[in-house]
Amino acid sequence: MQSEQKKEIVSVRDNIDAIDDQILELLKKRLSFAKEIGKLKDSEKRAKWDPLRERQIYDRLLRDNSQIFPEDALKSIFHEIITTCRLSQKKAVVAFLGPEATFSHLAGVEYFGHSADYKAMETIDDVFAEVEKGRTRYGIVPVENSIEGAVFSTLDCFMKYKVQICGEAQLEISHNLVCRSGNIEDIQTVASHSQPLAQCRQWLRKHLPSVPTLPVFSTGAAAQMAANNPNIGAIASSLAIKTYQLQVVVQGIEDYRGNTTRFLVIGKKSPSRSGLDRTSLLIGLMDRPGALNEILTVLSDEGINLAKIESRPIKGKRWKYLFFLDMLGHIEDEKIQRGCDLLKSLCSYYEWLGSYPQAESSPPDSPADS
Numbered sequence: 001m002q003s004e005q006k007k008e009i010v011s012v013r014d015n016i017d018a019i020d021d022q023i024l025e026l027l028k029k030r031l032s033f034a035k036e037i038g039k040l041k042d043s044e045k046r047a048k049w050d051p052l053r054e055r056q057i058y059d060r061l062l063r064d065n066s067q068i069f070p071e072d073a074l075k076s077i078f079h080e081i082i083t084t085c086r087l088s089q090k091k092a093v094v095a096f097l098g099p100e101a102t103f104s105h106l107a108g109v110e111y112f113g114h115s116a117d118y119k120a121m122e123t124i125d126d127v128f129a130e131v132e133k134g135r136t137r138y139g140i141v142p143v144e145n146s147i148e149g150a151v152f153s154t155l156d157c158f159m160k161y162k163v164q165i166c167g168e169a170q171l172e173i174s175h176n177l178v179c180r181s182g183n184i185e186d187i188q189t190v191a192s193h194s195q196p197l198a199q200c201r202q203w204l205r206k207h208l209p210s211v212p213t214l215p216v217f218s219t220g221a222a223a224q225m226a227a228n229n230p231n232i233g234a235i236a237s238s239l240a241i242k243t244y245q246l247q248v249v250v251q252g253i254e255d256y257r258g259n260t261t262r263f264l265v266i267g268k269k270s271p272s273r274s275g276l277d278r279t280s281l282l283i284g285l286m287d288r289p290g291a292l293n294e295i296l297t298v299l300s301d302e303g304i305n306l307a308k309i310e311s312r313p314i315k316g317k318r319w320k321y322l323f324f325l326d327m328l329g330h331i332e333d334e335k336i337q338r339g340c341d342l343l344k345s346l347c348s349y350y351e352w353l354g355s356y357p358q359a360e361s362s363p364p365d366s367p368a369d370s
């Protein structure tokens with residue numbers, strides 16, 4: 001009986017092998033067609049990245065799948081296939097806040113897949129400078145966290161460097177307390193980036209009340225420190241545990257579940273419209289009563305959905321601010337174009353930071369112990 005079953009497994013596995021061979025042949029064919037399209041685009045001087053076409057592919061596949069193959073898996077399989085095909089037309093190097101295994105690195109790999117090359121930078125400023133100078137094609141930077149709010153150093157870089165936003169990615173962040181031994185008693189200092197330290201504030205106060213915290217450049221840098229010093233604990237990603245051979249002390253120490261960070265992909269030129277886009281502006285208000293109201297009125301009159309507004313002080317100009325505005329839609333959409341033209345005439349400063357495909361939204365955050 002047992003050997004009958006064994007034979008059946010072998011024969012069904014033959015079927016799987018035959019399918020895998022077909023998938024592989026089809027993948028090779030798909031890659032060569034993508035390269036052919038790349039050459040045609042070269043001759044027409046067209047951008048290689050076509051977000052609208054990519055979105056249409058996902059929509060069609062998800063519809064035809066009728067939820068038979070698990071949807072998230074289907075999306076990530078095709079994401080890897082499509083990014084590989086796209087990058088075969090033009091290679092991309094992506095700068096991120098390093099060292100290896102930071103959340104920015106993870107977000108980069110999620111966004112660009114495994115076919116891109118990644119370059120670790122020491123600071124967010126360095127990521128911007130790298131892209132502005134054209135040394136790397138893209139950069140990925142954290143811009144806001146669903147619990148802690150804006151990442152000010154990123155917003156300030158938009159005021160300093162000439163780059164465009166090309167995309168956004170959202171990464172659900174779960175923090176691990178790690179150290180060399182895996183024993184909480186060995187930890188005399190907890191190092192991490194200031195954002196994760198803030199995102200785990202209540203947990204640290206409750207479980208390590210007398211242990212000081214040490215803000216460092218990145219979670220990767222903290223993990224590196226923990227690897228070099230047995231008395232340093234780090235708050236870091238699961239990728240950092242593997243990369244720096246650390247032991248987990250406690251998993252999931254964030255104060256809120258669903259804690260999500262939004263990242264921006266920066267480059268030299270925003271992509272064309274995908275049909276589900278976001279447009280970011282940086283504006284300065286006229287010094288007159290009702291200036292902000294005028295801006296909001298334009299958006300409301302044009303039926304533009306304002307997704308976010310955030311102000312930042314202008315360095316060296318006391319009590320003067322610039323505003324970051326995110327709207328739903330693409331600058332190629334008539335409504336957004338018209339709204340932006342009106343804003344330009346009403347603002348003391350106006351800069352279009354880019355239009356780019358919207359990231360999928362995730363469920364809302366909830367307290368960790370609910």
Ligand SMILES: C=C(O[C@@H]1C=C(C(=O)O)C=C[C@H]1O)C(=O)O
Pocket residue numbers: 033034037048049050051053054057081082083085086089
């Ligand atoms: C192959 C193309 O180039 C890129 C890759 C795509 C793909 O792999 O399906 C789709 C759109 C483009 O971003 C294309 O434009 O069709």
